[in-house]
Amino acid sequence: MYTYKMLDKISMETLHQVFVDAFSDYQVKMDLPFWKFQQMLQRRGYHPEISMGAFKDERMVGFVINGLRNWNGKATAYDLGTGVVKECRRQGITRNLLLNIQKLLKEKNVEQYLLEVIQSNESAVQLYSKQNFKIQREFSCxxxxxxxxxxxxxxxxxxxxxxxxxxxxxxxxxxxxxxxxxxxxxxxxxxxxxxxxxxxxxxxxxxxxxxxxxxxxxxxxxxxxxxxxxxxxxxxxxxxxxxxxxxxxxxxxxxxxxxxxxxxxxxxxxxxxxxxxxxxx
Missing domain, CATH: 3.40.630.30 (Gcn5-related N-acetyltransferase (GNAT))
Structure with a gap:
């Protein structure tokens, strides 16, 4: 059984550790020491009060980390990172996190939700598409x-x-x-x-x-x-x-x-x- 809570009381160190665990087998290798993680969150506008974690027996096993800014004239949330640790995947955690987040954002009068996803990550693209996310632009790295x-x-x-x-x-x-x-x-x-x-x-x-x-x-x-x-x-x-x-x-x-x-x-x-x-x- 999983519980879902906001991240405003979760330490940066805990969040970093779960982030690293969740992305340890990611398609693109992540080099993310703690200082770089902190800078990433600050640079992208991290707001813990609109970010959420999934917990099992008080251990955080999944998360959606969001930023919040005015984007093209609209109050916009931005997904800095969504992940679930390997042993807890395929149990609907990401879907539940995103549904909870969307409800929260609407309550806070946020007008749109923005994210980026690797094109070859077909399962993630399908998941976001089912949640009614629409492709806006294609990026190259x-x-x-x-x-x-x-x-x-x-x-x-x-x-x-x-x-x-x-x-x-x-x-x-x-x-x-x-x-x-x-x-x-x-x-x-x-x-x-x-x-x-x-x-x-x-x-x-x-x-x-x-x-x-x-x-x-x-x-x-x-x-x-x-x-x-x-x-x-x-x-x-x-x-x-x-x-x-x-x-x-x-x-x-x-x-x-x-x-x-x-x-x-x-x-x-x-x-x-x-x-x-x-x-x-």
């Missing part, structure tokens, strides 16, 4: 081994302490995913290195990379300056300054062919594809 990267610099770039990202929305081809959004970056601003390229005293491109993990949430160039090596120069500076031996670009919109071509040309390798799915509440 890429990785690069730092020691295989060939530096390319054709213009002057520099690291700066911070960037007002709102003023560079015009550089974007598409809005970034939840974890790469402006709110997510501003949630942990000290975690990132910010690189800009200037022409005639104006910023014409910028990039952001995690100091420790090598994750690149944003890289954008003014359309009038593309094809001139600006992105390559920014990328080189970011890679040289991160501590991580592995560089990642997660959740890039799959149809952005120029960006994909740039990443592949730079040495990145396609890693996995994801669906962004949304439930209207």
């Amino acid at each position: 890429f990785q690069l081994q730092k020691d295989k990267y060939i530096p390319q610099t054709t213009c002057t770039v520099e690291c700066v302490e911070k960037i007002d990202l709102e003023q560079f929305r015009g550089f974007w081809d598409e809005d970034p995913s939840w974890q790469n959004s402006i709110d997510s970056i501003y949630a942990v601003p000290e975690a990132f290195i910010y690189v800009v390229a200037r022409q005639d005293h104006s910023i014409v491109g910028y990039g952001i990379i995690d100091k420790k993990t090598g994750d690149i949430p944003q890289l954008a160039v003014n359309q009038n300056y593309r094809g001139k090596g600006v992105a390559s120069s920014i990328l080189t500076e970011m890679i040289l300054n991160t501590e991580s031996p592995k560089i990642s670009v997660l959740n890039m919109e799959a149809h952005l062919k120029p960006m994909e071509d740039f990443l592949v040309k730079s040495g990145f390798v396609y890693h996995v594809g994801q669906y962004e799915m949304r439930l209207k509440l």
Whole structure:
């Protein structure tokens, strides 16, 4: 018999341990020490009062961890992670958690529920589809081994302490995913290195990379300056300054062919594809 409770009284250490256990056999290997787990929750807007765990004899064996923000003008919950420990799967825990969460979110006047799921995880995609989640976008994820990267610099770039990202929305081809959004970056601003390229005293491109993990949430160039090596120069500076031996670009919109071509040309390798799915509440 399972009981379901909110996570507002569950310690971060307990949540981390169950998260690691639940994802120990995941399709994509998870490297998630405690500091990185904490940063992930903070970056993605974790709200324990709208997150829920499944318990068996007081031991947490499953969870849905949610964030909460305004997203495209609507109060939106975001699934940071859903998992069940191996020995308790196929017993309806995830389904019950999601049904309970949906009821709670409606009571709190949350308008929509957003999540990402690996495309090849057919059972999870089917589960969410049965709960009326609809596919919104397709994302591609890429990785690069730092020691295989060939530096390319054709213009002057520099690291700066911070960037007002709102003023560079015009550089974007598409809005970034939840974890790469402006709110997510501003949630942990000290975690990132910010690189800009200037022409005639104006910023014409910028990039952001995690100091420790090598994750690149944003890289954008003014359309009038593309094809001139600006992105390559920014990328080189970011890679040289991160501590991580592995560089990642997660959740890039799959149809952005120029960006994909740039990443592949730079040495990145396609890693996995994801669906962004949304439930209207």
